[in-house]
Amino acid sequence: MTFSLTVLGSSSASPAKNRFPTAHVLNIHERFFLIDCGEGAQIQMKRFLNIKCLKFNHIFISHLHGDHVFGLFGLLSTLDLMGKTNTLHIYAYKDLEELLTVYRKHFGENMNYDIEFHPVEPYEHYTVYEDGNITVETIPLKHRVPTCGYLFREKMPPLNIYKDAIEKYNLSIADIEHIKKGHNFITAAGQEISNSEFTYVPYKARSYAFCSDTMYSETIIDIIKNVDLLYHEATFLDDMRDMAQQTGHSTTKQAAKIASKAQVRQLLVGHFSSRYNGNMLQQFTKEIQSVFQNANIVNEGETYVIPLIKDKNKNKNKSESAN
């Protein structure tokens, strides 16, 4: 029941020495979701991830700036080379569709898999994807072009039932199935017993919010409230607030302030301007941690695991985990 994030790139638009642009791979229960696909993403996958690219069936693009999308076309060709046959779903602002069409015309006429394009409305907060395990919501961001982040939420897992309650009430298989769906139990004598007497949430549903690129925007706080892991861009150190504002980006302390106000569990920042070399990134760590303690800068290639927290307390947790 993995829930982990591997960061493949940490640079912003101008190429920085030994840094790659944005691409994040989210592993949820061994299904892989790619978020943004900067140039060289597939090279970084080859370097850091022991997965075959063809496991990707869903790619989410935040916005159409080159450092978030120019690795996509190479990856699409590689997926074909590697034998992909099932449909690839791409979620992005509508303009990407024309690029995909021209790409396919010149590079992918004989590709062995289909691409289904899902236009995303970046100014609205809504569920853009859902399956049995997760939902993905848009996070409207404030950048120079239409941009949204993505919030991945594990669905609340099925309720587990206390063994001693089965014995105590002599429950049948049918009773158990009924109770596991969240219903209360009616005894033979007609007494209604609350579902919470029988069940517990086996673990807390986990969540990851990806917010890049954006200037400081408090409107996202309600959306990302209490997430386990927040990635928020921090292109600049805090003395560059004016530059951040002008270019539609955030500073270290702004990112950390969002994390603090949203009461997230952990913050990662990235998308560093090329003006900062490797050593200067220590200052990023210092500044974010001065505002929000459980915060770090991303390391390219590192995998950040959101642990599965088992919790056998009665299903009072249900409401928490659904936040």
Place this chain on the structure above:
Amino acid sequence: MTFSLTVLGSSSASPAKNRFPTAHVLNIHERFFLIDCGEGAQIQMKRFLNIKCLKFNHIFISHLHGDHVFGLFGLLSTLDLMGKTNTLHIYAYKDLEELLTVYRKHFGENMNYDIEFHPVEPYEHYTVYEDGNITVETIPLKHRVPTCGYLFREKMPPLNIYKDAIEKYNLSIADIEHIKKGHNFITAAGQEISNSEFTYVPYKARSYAFCSDTMYSETIIDIIKNVDLLYHEATFLDDMRDMAQQTGHSTTKQAAKIASKAQVRQLLVGHFSSRYNGNMLQQFTKEIQSVFQNANIVNEGETYVIPLIKDKNKNKNKSESAN
């Protein structure tokens, strides 16, 4: 009077661990020419070259496979970010133009420099570019899609004049200028003296031939005859001749045989299949050198200098250097 090649990528289409796809930077007299632009080319430039990208005014693309062109769009955006204002000339098969148009529509509407696209006819051998110092000729190659290599030739440098001849014939400034243009000299007594008595070629004109991607093709031999440096793809070791033939590529020994038949000075091979890891590349070296001694595999980031060979022998060299 530099003439050097920096190789930025050595892999073929499938991403290989720690290798980048094809991109070559040729420095001729401190003017930079980019040949192919695989994904991540600008990242490699940042890593290995102490030049600002904006010095590129000419980009030559061999063919429209992703591993030779998907780094182009990121580079175009970066050139703009870095303040480029003068026109960029791109030479490639005609289909690239539509991709450039769509790129500009979605990513480069407000770019501060113009792109002039020069469609190349890959099945013909002709001079596709010329300036005061060099010519660039196409080299028709045999691949799965329209493909050509490029042959960069330094022009023969202006003739130098022997100082003792100036004294011996008491030449005027006007006489010297006339002789330097290659004319014979007529003495006051009406005697015609051969230009070769007065002049010499100060150094041999240098040349670089880029041949990727291609299956074994002897038709290129006459075009690349005697070049100083030949880059020829060798995607496979020689036991994979059938696979090479099927995919429109060459093996080690095939590349070396071309070098031998064309009597080039030095051979470099690259474009290695991802099936070969770093250690296995030693076998590439062994196989190419078994056929052609002055041969090596490319190292990413390495710069190969073609030295300037001064030659004060009488201008018998003229014909050689013009080969």
